[in-house]
Amino acid sequence: MAQNKSKRGPMQFLQFGVIGFVNAGIDIGTLNLLLILFHTDNKGLLLLYNTIAYTLAVANSYYWNASITFKRSAKGSNRQRILFIVQGLISLGVNNLVFLGINELVQYIGINNWLGYNIAKGMAMFLSFLASFFMVKYFVFRDFGKRYINEKN
Numbered sequence: 001m002a003q004n005k006s007k008r009g010p011m012q013f014l015q016f017g018v019i020g021f022v023n024a025g026i027d028i029g030t031l032n033l034l035l036i037l038f039h040t041d042n043k044g045l046l047l048l049y050n051t052i053a054y055t056l057a058v059a060n061s062y063y064w065n066a067s068i069t070f071k072r073s074a075k076g077s078n079r080q081r082i083l084f085i086v087q088g089l090i091s092l093g094v095n096n097l098v099f100l101g102i103n104e105l106v107q108y109i110g111i112n113n114w115l116g117y118n119i120a121k122g123m124a125m126f127l128s129f130l131a132s133f134f135m136v137k138y139f140v141f142r143d144f145g146k147r148y149i150n151e152k153n
Contacts, residue, residue, distance in 0.1 A: 015069040020129050027057035028121050050099050058088045087135035095128035
C-alpha cells in the first residue's frame with residue numbers, strides 16, 4: 001500500500017500535466033481566436049479575453065481531473081465543488097496578474113503585440129498550472145476519508 005501511495009503523487013502530476021496540456025490548447029486557442037475575431041490592445045478587453053479563455057480551460061480541467069487524476073478522492077460533493085471554484089478563482093488571479101505583467105514587460109522590450117500576448121499567456125498558464133495542481137491536490141481533492149470516518153464514529 002505504501003508503494004502504491006508513493007507512486008500516486010508522480011502519476012497524478014503526470015496525469016494532471018497531460019490534462020493541463022489539453023487545457024493549455026483550449027486556453028491559448030480561445031485567447032487567440034478572440035484576438036483574431038476582435039483584435040484589441042485595450043488592457044480591459046485583454047483581461048476579459050484571458051478570463052474567458054482560462055474559465056473554459058478550468059471547466060474542462062474539473063471534469064477530467066475529477067474523472068481521472070483525482071478519481072479516488074473526487075466525490076463530487078458540494079464542498080469539493082466550492083473548493084474547486086475557490087482554487088480556480090485564485091489561479092485565475094495568478095493567471096491574469098502574470099498575463100498583464102508579462103504583457104507590460106514585453107511591450108517595454110519592444111516585442112510585437114501578437115507574440116507578446118502569446119509569451120505572456122504561456123508564462124501565465126505555466127504559473128497558474130503549478131498553483132492549481134497543488135491547491136487541487138492538497139485542498140480540493142484531498143482524501144479526507146479516514147479522518148471523516150473517525151469523526152463520524
